Amino acid sequence: MLSIPASRPNAYSGSPLDRASNRREDAAFIEAALADAETLFVPVWRSRSLMKGVPEGAPEAVLLTGAAAEAVRMAGGPWAFLGFWEGRPVFAVDCSQAEDPLPLLPEGMGAFTDLRAVAGLLPPGEASVLAHARGLMHWRTRHRFCGVCGAGCEPRSAGNAMACTNCGTQHFPRTDPAVIMLVVREGRCLLGHSTRFPNSVMYSTLAGFVEPGETLEEAVRREVKEEAGIDVGEVLYHSSQPWPFPASIMLGFHAEGLSDEITIDPEELRDARWFTVEQMRNPEAHGFALPRGDSIARRLIEDWLAEAGPAGTRR
Template identity: 85%
Template sequence: MLSIPASRPNAYTGSPLDRASGRREDAEFIAAALAAPEALFVPVWRSRSLMRGVEEGRPEALLLTPGAAEAVRMAGGPWAFLGLWDGRPVFAVDCSATEDPLPLLPEGFGGFADLRAVAGLLPAGEASILAHARGLMHWRTRHRFCGVCGGPCEPRSAGNAMACAACGAQHFPRTDPAVIMLVTDGARALLGHSTRFPNSTMYSTLAGFVEPGESLEEAVRREVMEEAGIEVGAVHYHSSQPWPFPASIMLGFHAEALSHDITIDPEELRDARWFSRDEIRNHERHGFGLPRADSIARRLIEDWLESA
């Protein structure tokens, strides 16, 4: 099996930010950035992002100027420095403690929506920044106490780290690696119907988290064997996709099947089948759906279809 290159970037990649990680400890720089009239703020409310045009199918990310963000910042939620966008400092700010955040914003200033529902319609840079803010604020709101001693934690590195006030332990945002793979036997691809989507007709690639002490290739082979009973040989990297929903990165692969008889794990899959290219291209006619357009799963499938 030849390696199949990624045809185009995945959703949530292509961030325009210079993360400027070397400036996070510079208190004077961060204070000046917060006060800069050109600063931008990315509000997050209960894992939702501020946008307008969602209902019309023309979503646009809304980043707030300091004046527009003042009431949101005064709500007292966590904040963090994300980086520089063409020299303009960009911050994430969480307003989840507020029951209704819209009165904190200028009138008619959009609303909060699930980023995953519209990411495929947003410009790549906007989707990436919103995903960055969402993932970091999720971590901040759920790591207020030390996992070592249980003491309260305080923000460090302009909100990109936490330090325990009791024992001094340092805590950093966690990203969980997950492998996602399209297994093929040359003419057919293996797709599964997950137990997580019982009311859907979607068949998708297999996926799972990497375990401690395991290589990515080993994780691909283990997950496919566990979920579908298929032995995998060659494994080829395709691309990656940040997936901060809440804290993962998807590592995509194409994998070669060495066996063909499927034995599913009923706790993971309701069904798994081999599909031809024709069946996948005409999936609606054959009575099943494919993964969402902004997912790396869909990209793995589409690039395999086009490789023939």
């Protein structure tokens, strides 16, 4: 089985930020940065990001400064220091408590948009920063209470940690590791049609969360066996992708299929099939669709196809 390197960075990767974690405990710096008119703020409203140019198909992130930033902060939601972008401090701020935050901003500032809908069109650095802000604000708005004793928590480390006001336990943002794998065998690849997309014709790579005490390779083999009944041999790492929808890191692999007969888990999949290279290169003609372009699933498929011969003979 050939190793297939990643052909290019995945969406939401390649952050331009210096996270400057050493400045998070510097209260004087944080206070000054929050008051600085040149500081950048990344607003998040109900998991959506502020952008302009979306209707024209040329989206770009809108970061706030000065009075516009202060107006959004007055909505009373959580905030957090993200780092420096070209020397300027950057904060995420959640304004979800406002029923409509746009009236708080000057006209022409764009609209709040689902990041996943346009990530493939955004400059890579902007997509990464918006994903960072979205993921961190999701954690902040959903971890207000201590998981140990149930008491309320207060932000620490410039919004990058929470501390229990009763027992003192510190809580940090969680990222759930998930494996995602393209299983290949004799010039074919295995794709599944998820129960989560009943009205779609999309077939995608299999995926699942890593369980406690499990290596990534073991997780790949277990998930493929559980979902499709296929035995897996060699497992080769491809690349990773931040996936803050809501709080995951996708760890991508190519995996060697050792068996042919598919037995699906009906709770996870509506269908699973082996697809030839020809079918994969012309999915519409064969009645199915591939995963969206900003996903690591699509990257795993594209890089495999790039390495495959005309009939998939190389793999």
